[in-house]
Amino acid sequence: xxxxxxxxxxxxxxxxxxxxxxxxxxxxxxxxxxxxxxxxxxxxxxxxxxxxxxxxxxxxxxxxxxxxxxxxxxxxxxxxxxxxxxxxxxxxxxxxxxxxxxxxxxxxxxxxxxxxxxxxxxxxxxxxxxxxxxxxxxxxxxxxxxxxxxxxxxxxxxxxxxxxxxxxxxxxxxxxxxxxxxxxxxxxxxxxxxxxxxxxxxxxxxxxxxxxxxxxxxxxxxxxxxxxxxxxxxxxxxxxxxxxxxxxxxxxxxxxxxxxxxxxx
Numbered sequence: 001x002x003x004x005x006x007x008x009x010x011x012x013x014x015x016x017x018x019x020x021x022x023x024x025x026x027x028x029x030x031x032x033x034x035x036x037x038x039x040x041x042x043x044x045x046x047x048x049x050x051x052x053x054x055x056x057x058x059x060x061x062x063x064x065x066x067x068x069x070x071x072x073x074x075x076x077x078x079x080x081x082x083x084x085x086x087x088x089x090x091x092x093x094x095x096x097x098x099x100x101x102x103x104x105x106x107x108x109x110x111x112x113x114x115x116x117x118x119x120x121x122x123x124x125x126x127x128x129x130x131x132x133x134x135x136x137x138x139x140x141x142x143x144x145x146x147x148x149x150x151x152x153x154x155x156x157x158x159x160x161x162x163x164x165x166x167x168x169x170x171x172x173x174x175x176x177x178x179x180x181x182x183x184x185x186x187x188x189x190x191x192x193x194x195x196x197x198x199x200x201x202x203x204x205x206x207x208x209x210x211x212x213x214x215x216x217x218x219x220x221x222x223x224x225x226x227x228x229x230x231x232x233x234x235x236x237x238x239x240x241x242x243x244x245x246x247x248x249x250x251x252x253x254x255x256x257x258x259x260x261x262x263x264x265x
Contacts, residue, residue: 016245019044022096023244024089026079026137027106029054031206032156034061035233036103039241041070045101048092049074052106079106079133089140099144101244104134105156107176112168123171130175135182142190151194154243155183157255159202162263167217180255187253195252197243202259203230226261 023040027033029051038061041047047065049072051058058074065072073095077084093099107130111122134155145151158176160166165173179198186196203221222229239256242248257263 016043016241016247018101018244021100022046022048022092022098023101023103024048024050024075024092024099024137024141025103025105026050026133027052027054028061029057032201032204032233032236033103033105034058035237036105036240037061037072038065039234039237040101040103040244041065041072042068043241043245044070045244046096047072048096050079050088050106051076052078079137080128082136085133085136086140089137089144093144098148099141100148100150101152101154102138102141102145103154103156103240103244104137104179106130106133107156107158107172109169109172113171114168115170115174118171126171127175127178130172131178131182134179138182138186142194146190146193149193151190152244153183153186153190153194153196154240155179155196155198157183157198157200159200159257159259159263161200162265183255184253191252195248197248197251197254197256199236199239199243199256199258201231201236202257202262204233204236204258205230206233221262224262225259229260231258231260 018040023045025033025037025047028037028049034057037047037049049058049062055076062072062074075088075091077088079085110126110129113122138153157180160169160173161177161180164170183196183198190196236258239258
């Protein structure tokens with residue numbers, strides 16, 4: 001059962017059935033990735049819980065999934081490393097036997113900096129974490145996704161793609177913008193065997209913002225949002241669950257805004 005903010009309708013999806021399918025979620029140890037993995041497992045999928053530094057979180061989630069009768073595997077890797085990214089996919093196939101759904105969730109601002117002040121090594125790190133990692137995993141996963149005949153790729157973007165980033169998030173926004181274009185490229189190149197879509201979350205209450213955003217700024221975000229609050233990881237997970245399911249069978253190349261109306265396009 002998904003957790004939702006007080007006063008909101010229950011967003012569990014009893015009609016979404018992913019039994020027999022296998023999903024790999026990168027960055028599944030915390031925050032949005034954790035909620036996505038839990039939702040996919042609740043819908044019946046075998047879930048690969050990728051983590052890099054958040055091993056404890058991924059292992060705790062796997063224990064929860066198994067306690068509920070679900071199935072999965074923890075897979076630790078640095079996805080900015082080409083060999084580790086390829087090995088991750090191989091290890092997942094060994095564990096699950098197939099790959100139906102890939103969620104490229106891994107991402108981080110790494111360090112807030114204005115573009116004009118951004119050191120080259122920071123720039124390269126931001127691109128590696130947010131864009132190159134998704135490319136490496138996706139490239140390795142494509143043959144397996146294609147083999148199912150109905151593979152799904154879902155990329156996690158950011159509202160900063162629309163705003164250009166604020167408070168030193170420009171390089172992060174640029175990297176996520178590249179992932180947005182990659183979503184469109186894959187949607188054209190891989191169809192009809194694989195559908196590729198993306199989510200574009202707004203301000204979501206996660207550890208990410210505890211690290212990179214002040215409490216005062218978070219309060220300001222709530223005031224600026226028509227729904228008068230920030231989002232939850234479970235609300236993002238519900239959108240991913242929809243895109244992963246047959247309910248979204250005619251969606252390809254779409255970008256779903258999940259921002260409470262803070263940015264309208």
